[in-house]
Amino acid sequence: MEDKDDYKFLKIRDAIASINQRLSIIGVILEFGLPRKTKCSDCSCTLKIIDESHQKPGISVNVFTENMDKLPHIASTGDIILLSHVMIKTHNGEVCVVYNKKFSSFALYKGKHGEDFLPYQISPRFCLREQDKKFIAGLRKWMLEFKLDEGSSNFFMLREIKEGVRVNLACKLLHIWEIAQDEWMAFVWDGTDTPPTSICTKLEDEMYNQLPLHLEPLPLSRDILRTFPVVGTILRVIIDHSIQKHILHLLKADTWVKLLNVLCEVNGGLWYGVLTPFTKLRYMSNEDHLLKDCQRIYDARLSLTLGRMPYWSFPRPSLITEVCDEHTVFGTLIDVLTNSKVTNIFNCVVRVVAAFPWRAEDFCSPLGMYRMRLTLEDPTARIHAFVYADDGEKFFDGYPSVDILTRKRNKLLGVAVSNDGKEIKNAHRNPPWMQCCLKSYRIVRNDIWGSRCYRIYGTKLLG
DNA sequence: TTGGGG
Structure with missing residues (x-):
């Protein structure tokens, strides 16, 4: 019975x-x-x-x-x-x-x-x-x-995330990596750009505690980076220690997932997600309309001349620069990092999130030649780019006084200033989106990729 | 019984 x-x-x-x-x-x-x-x-x-x-x-x-x-x-x-x-x-x-x-x-x-x-x-x-x-x-x-019809209202795109908020994401898992012993990170993407964050480090921190270019301790290899989409943020997602053994086998690269309850945070001005014990996985088929939407956004952006401009810089970047070469096609910073030519030129829309040296009086060497390093970011990556010699002369419009140079720096880095132009102590920086020309080059003949650097050229900071 | 949501 x-x-x-x-x-x-x-x-x-x-x-x-x-x-x-x-x-x-x-x-x-x-x-x-x-x-x-x-x-x-x-x-x-x-x-x-x-x-x-x-x-x-x-x-x-x-x-x-x-x-x-x-x-x-x-x-x-x-x-x-x-x-x-x-x-x-x-x-x-x-x-x-x-x-x-x-x-x-x-x-x-x-x-x-x-x-x-x-x-x-x-x-x-x-x-x-x-x-x-x-x-x-x-x-x-x-x-x-079966087609799961659940609407998109419970899901956030990466461009909608907010700091300290737990969200549901429908995204593609691009890569899973053991970033350090027993520490795993997932790299996820949905074709949209995470919002720009305000930078809360001090300018002088760049000396001993520079703003990170990425959250993983070692940079991703060029071979891995080259497999990533060139538009849209690749969100780093930390996998909480306590859940590693329960979730790692469920995360497969090159598949789409719905992750429920992902905590969104910012570190060093970079967004990251956290998979916690409260995170859940939800069924997603290859016909899911959320997946199709992401793919559609990506295809549309790739086909548009301005599709590689950061979403958050629309309708246009702030007019703080003038570039010599309007015709070079726009590239994202991941385009710059993964381009197949070591030496190349790019037209980018970026924010300057840090500078070294940070004091205007140190922008030039004792011999009077510009040599400084900027940290540039767009939704896809961060890179260091040098402002050097003649390119610096062009960028800063000659050799202005320290006061004028400081004002230019503050504008470039989005440093908060009071009405009298003095920097406001402990205020966060909100760098504007700026168009610039970049060139990539190598400095060591027998290590062309390992010694690849970037420099700003043909760009003038206005005002 | 517990948890269910976060």
Whole structure:
């Protein structure tokens, strides 16, 4: 008799009407969170499942087991879970499924592309049965046609993120990298530009504690950078230590994901995300309209003359510079970094986030020649660019007095000044978007890529 | 029982 009861797989719609009953259901995993310890020293994880009868928003399943090993180790959203002897309960008026460690059991199967009916994980009490196959096959068939229609309102594009806020992102995972021992970072992208941040370091910090060019301790290799899109921010996402072993295997480069509850932060004026124990993964198909929107934005930007200008500099960069060469095509800083020619010229719209030396009286060497380093950024990257000799003379319009040079510097770096032109102490900097010409060159003949540098040329700072 | 959201 017991066996027969197990075959009363209820559709989710019918299960919802069976409060306080013990039953079996099978569904597709739409979303799942990371495993955690409960306050009763059990372990738990929550997932959301759907089937043909209940496609949104999905029913929550709370799984409790004695240890982490016994929880379902889901390989991917879109996989199928079969749950036996689970309870239907209500919580705050919402119906959910509770998996009890004493009498429930489960089996996990690959999703719509699964080719066999062998579960990749089963719980101790689970009995494999021939009849399960037709339910799994049915769900797989339904999934092939299924289009998740959830709207975009719950998702933020990278251009909408805010500091200290947790957001849901639909993005492409470009790269996963162990940036230091046991420290992992994901590089994600959606084709849009993160907003410019204000820079809160002091100008003089550039001496001993310079503004970082990137958040990873070592720069990405040129080979990896070259695989990245040339428009849109590549957001660095830190993977919290405590969740590494539960999430790393779920993040695959070159796939799209929906990441729920990603914390957005800024460090050194650079945006980054954090995957925390509260982060969840959600199913995303290749037909998802959010994915199509990202692709459309990217294709449109690539096809436009001004598509490589930062979104935040529209309709035009501030008119603080004049460039000699209006005709060189616009490039983003990742274009500059990954261009196949060591020596080349570029037209860029950037912000100057730091300068070294920072005092106007030190911009020239004791022999009277300009030699300084600017830190340039756009939504795709940061680079150091030198202002050197004749190019400096052009940039600063000759050799003006220290006062005038300081005023020019403040304008260039967005230093806050009071009405009398004095710098306001401890104020953040908001550098304006500036158009400039850049050239790349190498300084060591037998290390052309390793010694590649950048210089501003043909650009005049106005006023 | 626990958690469910953050």
